[in-house]
Amino acid sequence: MSKDSREVVKFYEADVWGDTIHPGETLLTERVTELAQIEKECRVLDLASGKGKSAFFLYEKYGCQVIGLDLSPKMVSYAKTKATDEGLQDRLFFLVGEAETLPFLDYSFDVILCECSFTVFTDKEKTVRELWRVLCKGGRIAIADFYLKKQTPSFESEVLFPCINGAEPEAAYRALLTGSGFHSLCFEDHTNKLKEFFFDILFNFGSLSTFMDKLPKLGTGACNKNSYREIMKAFHNETLGYGIIVGIK
């Protein structure tokens, strides 16, 4: 695990987050699953599954097989305990692992979901090659994440959140996926959900800076005292967006 990945994990293990760490909560997860055409027979990987909320939702809504994988042992342990408490330990599986080196055989999954995590992966090209490898033919990759609405951001990206720092324009995500062979890409904008996400933070913590103070300080410079101003600027000048991109193998 790289030093950057360790820092990112600490950031998401902080006590400030709820059971989901993504804009739109389960409502947006539901939209992702529709676009990915999940059905009962699907074998689904929830990549960077966090506390497992989406994996539980998938199982409850579709009854499909779900494996959640995350780099954080703490989050995986939380999800596993919840599965055991609910008697679902033989149906929902969670394991510690890294997106860049997936511990699965070729053609293991019909669908891979990746919510609010792709931007933090340290090697996105390697990750996409892994996604391609473990998906079966006709399998779908569905990524929901931050993206840049303008090619040249006017904010200082190094002071933002880890997930915002890694955001790229829609065209870059398309190029990454088609570069590995994915086709029939579709993209949907959900920036309104991102605005609600930050509104909830403001509502719950009083200000973005109060919220930021509760997060671990990162050696990368991300999430320092100027971050909240940069995020606000990004909203004002419509630089930052949130969207779903789906591709087929």
Ligand SMILES: C[S@@+](CC[C@H](N)C(=O)[O-])C[C@H]1O[C@@H](n2cnc3c(N)ncnc32)[C@H](O)[C@@H]1O
């Ligand atoms: C913003 S959280 C999203 C969690 C979950 N998908 C959700 O929507 O609630 C990002 C997650 O990515 C995980 N993560 C970061 N780098 C990773 C990597 N290289 N491989 C696997 N998981 C990673 C973190 O531990 C964290 O749980």
